[in-house]
Amino acid sequence: MKKIEKYEEVSKLWLEYKNALKFYLLKKVKNEDLANELSHEVLMKVYNSCCSGNEIRNLRSWMFQIAHNTTIDYLKKENKFKYEIPEIVEIDDNNSYKEAGELVEPLIKLLPDKYALPLQLSDIEQLKQSEVSIRLNLTLTATKSRIQRARKLLKEKIIECSNLELDKKGNLISIEIKSGCKPIQKNN
Known part of the structure; x- marks a missing residue:
């Protein structure tokens, strides 16, 4: 039945x-x-x-x-495959990448400032890392190091706060915020 x-x-x-x-x-x-x-x-x-x-x-x-x-x-x-067809990204109100993007910024704000600010400037505001280093008065090496560390910390927060569904190639299919996600609840 x-x-x-x-x-x-x-x-x-x-x-x-x-x-x-x-x-x-x-x-x-x-x-x-x-x-x-x-x-x-x-x-x-x-x-x-x-x-x-x-x-x-x-x-x-x-x-x-x-x-x-x-x-x-x-x-x-049919041997008609001449190049890689890009993975499908449906553009609609339920787009998983859009949902993930909305989750990222609040989680960045939960990182320590010394990591959050360089990541915000480089990955969200799209500044070159050299520009970030000048703006924050850091060496380029220190800036790159902080951005990489921030990405690792952010990944940990994303794993802590969401259930991700990925396809075989690792592309995001869906994202769901866990109901018990304390960092997001504290931030709202």
């Missing part, structure tokens, strides 16, 4: 996203019949995965990742 419910849930999900997925596939292969064929293949992969027991946090991104991988597999099989 549970599998039937899962399939019904996936059917509703598929109906919601099938046109967007087909349009994505059509942009990549530029052939409507082939896009329809690949769309059917994506649907089969989605159905096969639906009852695997794995929790999927961002269903839209997951489905587009399946479409992306299916397209690459097809192009490789």
Whole structure:
């Protein structure tokens, strides 16, 4: 009974996203019949995965990742794969990278100032490290060292405060802030 419910849930999900997925596939292969064929293949992969027991946090991104991988597999099989197709980044209100970016700045503010400020200037405000060193009256070596240390500390904070879902290549699929994240709760 549970599998039937899962399939019904996936059917509703598929109906919601099938046109967007087909349009994505059509942009990549530029052939409507082939896009329809690949769309059917994506649907089969989605159905096969639906009852695997794995929790999927961002269903839209997951489905587009399946479409992306299916397209690459097809192009490789047909020897039409001449260069790496960039990983799909869906631009919408639920974009995982946008969510991650919104998490980063509050976490940077939790770092000690001697690390937070150089990281803020170089990675958020996009100043060259040499400009950061001048502005903070540090040597370039000290500036680079502090930025690298800040990145490590920030990574630890991100791991502490969120659940990240990555694809096989390490690209972000979804991010969810942990409910018990004390640093974010203190900052808000």
